[in-house]
Amino acid sequence: MQLLDEQLATVTRLAKDNELPDAILTESGLKITPLDAAVPDRAQALIDQTSQLLPRIKITELLMDVDDWTGFSRHFTHLKDGAEAKDRTLLLSAILGDAINLGLTKMAESSPGLTYAKLSWLQAWHIRDETYSAALAELVNHQYRHAFAAHWGDGTTSSSDGQRFRAGGRARAPGTSTRSTVASRDGCSIPISPTSTRRSAPAW
Numbered sequence: 001m002q003l004l005d006e007q008l009a010t011v012t013r014l015a016k017d018n019e020l021p022d023a024i025l026t027e028s029g030l031k032i033t034p035l036d037a038a039v040p041d042r043a044q045a046l047i048d049q050t051s052q053l054l055p056r057i058k059i060t061e062l063l064m065d066v067d068d069w070t071g072f073s074r075h076f077t078h079l080k081d082g083a084e085a086k087d088r089t090l091l092l093s094a095i096l097g098d099a100i101n102l103g104l105t106k107m108a109e110s111s112p113g114l115t116y117a118k119l120s121w122l123q124a125w126h127i128r129d130e131t132y133s134a135a136l137a138e139l140v141n142h143q144y145r146h147a148f149a150a151h152w153g154d155g156t157t158s159s160s161d162g163q164r165f166r167a168g169g170r171a172r173a174p175g176t177s178t179r180s181t182v183a184s185r186d187g188c189s190i191p192i193s194p195t196s197t198r199r200s201a202p203a204w
Contacts (some may be wrong), residue, residue: 016196053115070142076126085126090114094123 015025022033036147039047067073067088076091085091093114097107104123109114143149 060089060092060096063096064088066139067092070138072135072138072142076155079125079128085122087118088116090122091126094119094127098127156184203204 007022012193014020018024021201024031073088073091076085076095077083078085093107093111096102097104102110104119105116107121108114144155172176
């Protein structure tokens, strides 16, 4: 306790004299200088080498490849009859609009052949809280089964976060704005678990 009191006294003195290392005390509060990202030269060289090996493709093409490997898009079923989306390109474009915080309007404007009306209709009928959760489970389980994933652990722990998605619904006006981290009635927070964990997908 004595050591803590001494350290607090030191911090108080430095703060009064504006001598805190990498920090300043203003009327609005304490501001700390962010740390620079320290990447060893050998690691950066490996990053550059790996990047050069990756093919240069469009992100939509990558989504198509991932869906071919995992079949995650089959979980985005129709709200009434449970049918899969007939237009996979349209479905993945709507999902991409969520993922990159672009929104349906801008996605339609930047994608030849797509319209806001088509994207909005598909989002309302096929994209919901439960379809996102099931599709994410499919992706996580596929990653879990990949041999390379074992380098990050045995599947008993995860690095998890929450991501906000604008799920559709017939009683709402979907796709009118972009994703937000603030809770709202027309969105859902989906737990994201990218490492060393398994999430069971429902057998639909």
